[in-house]
Amino acid sequence: MSTAKLAPKDFKADAEFAKAMHGSGERGGFTAVLSKNRDAQQAAVDGYFKHWDNKGPKEETEEDKQARLDDYSSLTKHYYNLVTDFYEYGWGSSFHFSRYYPGEAFKQATARHEHYLALKMGINENMKVLDVGCGVGGPAREIHRFTGAEVVGLNNNDYQISRGNAYAKKFGLENKLSFVKGDFMQMDFPDNSFDAVYAIEATVHAPDLAGVYGEIYRVLKPGGTFGVYEWVLTDNYDESNARHREIAYGIEIGDGIPKMFKSEVAEAALKKVGFEIVHQQDMADVGDKIPWYYPLTGDWKYIQTLGDFFTFCRTSKFGRMFTMEATGLLEKVGVAPKGSKKVTIALEEAAVHLVNGAKEGLFTPMMLYVCKKAE
Ligand SMILES: CC(C)=CCC[C@@H](C)[C@H]1CC[C@H]2C3=C(CC[C@]12C)[C@@]1(C)CC[C@H](O)C[C@@H]1CC3
Numbered sequence: 001m002s003t004a005k006l007a008p009k010d011f012k013a014d015a016e017f018a019k020a021m022h023g024s025g026e027r028g029g030f031t032a033v034l035s036k037n038r039d040a041q042q043a044a045v046d047g048y049f050k051h052w053d054n055k056g057p058k059e060e061t062e063e064d065k066q067a068r069l070d071d072y073s074s075l076t077k078h079y080y081n082l083v084t085d086f087y088e089y090g091w092g093s094s095f096h097f098s099r100y101y102p103g104e105a106f107k108q109a110t111a112r113h114e115h116y117l118a119l120k121m122g123i124n125e126n127m128k129v130l131d132v133g134c135g136v137g138g139p140a141r142e143i144h145r146f147t148g149a150e151v152v153g154l155n156n157n158d159y160q161i162s163r164g165n166a167y168a169k170k171f172g173l174e175n176k177l178s179f180v181k182g183d184f185m186q187m188d189f190p191d192n193s194f195d196a197v198y199a200i201e202a203t204v205h206a207p208d209l210a211g212v213y214g215e216i217y218r219v220l221k222p223g224g225t226f227g228v229y230e231w232v233l234t235d236n237y238d239e240s241n242a243r244h245r246e247i248a249y250g251i252e253i254g255d256g257i258p259k260m261f262k263s264e265v266a267e268a269a270l271k272k273v274g275f276e277i278v279h280q281q282d283m284a285d286v287g288d289k290i291p292w293y294y295p296l297t298g299d300w301k302y303i304q305t306l307g308d309f310f311t312f313c314r315t316s317k318f319g320r321m322f323t324m325e326a327t328g329l330l331e332k333v334g335v336a337p338k339g340s341k342k343v344t345i346a347l348e349e350a351a352v353h354l355v356n357g358a359k360e361g362l363f364t365p366m367m368l369y370v371c372k373k374a375e
């Protein structure tokens with residue numbers, strides 16, 4: 001089904017690399033940034049930035065673009081080896097955006113976004129559910145708590161798997177949650193293994209959407225449901241428009257994405273692999289008073305609670321600049337490993353272009369598709 005070149009599966013080498021770079025994975029967040037193995041950090045920095053250094057939306061060639069697609073697996077693995085601690089420090093353990101109601105706290109909105117997907121998919125306590133690209137397990141924990149379902153998280157990043165296991169242990173959820181190493185383009189699960197499958201802001205890392213959706217279709221039981229919050233470019237996006245391409249490129253470089261696709265490509269891919277789309281809606285375009293991207297702006301007026309104030313201190317423009325300069329200083333004096341500031345600069349690219357992409361109506365991180373596999 002996939003037109004993409006599939007990555008070699010060398011899980012043993014991946015696990016050894018993650019152990020060398022991050023240690024046991026018991027500790028996360030900003031302090032964990034400081035304790036990386038220096039050589040492994042350098043290898044991750046080189047492995048990720050070789051795709052972006054000395055290139056740009058205007059200069060990049062067709063070969064550069066193809067190289068990112070061919071290298072999808074290690075590009076994304078290195079990206080998350082470098083950013084996971086920053087994500088946890090700034091955002092928490094659910095690595096996705098959410099809608100916000102007036103008066104609703106950041107954490108509450110995050111959980112509600114996850115509950116909404118589970119509700120739309122009809123997940124219940126008798127189901128075994130797959131979370132494709134599960135991060136450090138924030139959504140898996142919340143969806144288990146909300147529905148009672150057993151959740152299996154699939155991830156190609158060993159560090160995130162160890163963080164997911166550490167959280168499951170902390171909350172006593174080991175018998176209901178498990179985290180499995182694997183590439184979503186070539187899963188190791190047998191056909192018809194799961195009652196439901198969901199993916200939250202993860203399948204955008206695929207080099208080819210039909211490839212990952214085809215695998216999801218295969219492992220889903222007949223009659224089962226697949227739900228996804230997809231990152232897509234909207235109908236307004238024009239690849240030949242320099243401003244549009246600059247925004248898409250900024251999102252790609254800052255978010256570890258080989259190539260972003262338009263919503264029509266996602267929709268066609270879902271249908272091509274056999275899914276019936278039973279519900280589709282851009283959840284970023286439902287007239288919300290508070291935009292989904294507000295934590296990344298300087299708009300203090302949207303802060304809803306005292307807790308949000310502390311989150312905003314890390315995610316807003318000002319907070320990001322503070323983290324970037326502090327990280328740079330720590331790197332200079334040898335406390336943070338080399339390349340740490342470069343990572344914060346890439347994250348800044350992400351934040352700026354995500355907000356611009358949203359404001360200019362070119363991008364959404366929450367195109368919801370609920371799909372059925374026929375009986
Ligand atoms: C990469 C994909 C497909 C999804 C991740 C969505 C979001 C959770 C991230 C996108 C940009 C990230 C940034 C941060 C946290 C996680 C994101 C919002 C920071 C706020 C983390 C703290 C750093 O100092 C600044 C980061 C800016 C970007």
Ligand SMILES: C[S@@+](CC[C@H](N)C(=O)[O-])C[C@H]1O[C@@H](n2cnc3c(N)ncnc32)[C@H](O)[C@@H]1O
Pocket residue numbers: 073076080093094095096132133134135136137138139154155156157160182183184185199200201202203205206
């Ligand atoms: C933005 S994070 C979202 C994580 C999670 N869904 C959440 O909302 O917290 C994207 C996730 O997709 C995973 N991922 C990316 N490419 C993958 C691949 N080829 N196979 C499996 N997982 C992958 C990353 O490791 C990461 O955990």
